[in-house]
Amino acid sequence: MKKSIGILGGMGPLATADLFKKIVLLTKAGCDNDHIRIYIDDNAQIPDRTTAILEGGADPVPAMTDSVKKLSSIGADVLIMPCNTAHYFLPRLKEVSPIPFISMLEETARTCRESHGDTPVGLLGTTGTIRSGIYHKALEEQGVPCIAPDEEQQKVLMELIYGVKSGSENLDEAAFRKVLQQMKEKGAGYFILGCTELPILQELFHLEEECVDPTTVLAKAAITYCGYQVKE
Structure with missing residues (x-):
């Protein structure tokens, strides 16, 4: 059975658009109906990840967790994040996510x-x-x-x-x-x-x-x- 993707985006918005574009361009498809269903939560208000890691800035995990819950509740089967630095927080997100992540x-x-x-x-x-x-x-x-x-x-x-x-x-x-x-x-x-x-x-x-x-x-x-x- 084919699965759908949830993109935990906004980190940053242009990078989120870049990932979406690459998924579409790299999927072997003969028509629109052959493409993957993709859900995107482009929350640009997630606190800066580098500031959180290095300077004790605002914790981004609560906002990221909100995205996880939204994406999983609307039908995503797997989650991906187009932000390398955000993967520092991936262990905490896995603890609260009802669906799997693919680690970049x-x-x-x-x-x-x-x-x-x-x-x-x-x-x-x-x-x-x-x-x-x-x-x-x-x-x-x-x-x-x-x-x-x-x-x-x-x-x-x-x-x-x-x-x-x-x-x-x-x-x-x-x-x-x-x-x-x-x-x-x-x-x-x-x-x-x-x-x-x-x-x-x-x-x-x-x-x-x-x-x-x-x-x-x-x-x-x-x-x-x-x-x-x-x-x-």
């Missing part, structure tokens, strides 16, 4: 192992994602070495990520490319775009570096879970 981090780490073996991967993401170690743990479980940004590189990444969130047109492409080059010099053979704003930058800047897009990985995993075929 676990699926991405598995994809890295299958596609690149033990080649070191450069991890790009929010400061909350990097410092919390949530990706490091998932990658370590798959035996994938991880190279993280240093403090200055992380500052550049955060400016770019929040620039995308704010709709800024003043995004420093040269600074981003410099960070990638420096991380390659440290041994990164490819990169994880570990924040859902980063694939948007990848497309905008036409990056040549090989990258794993967790949003695409998650979209494919959700399609398969729901009993549909991924378009090759």
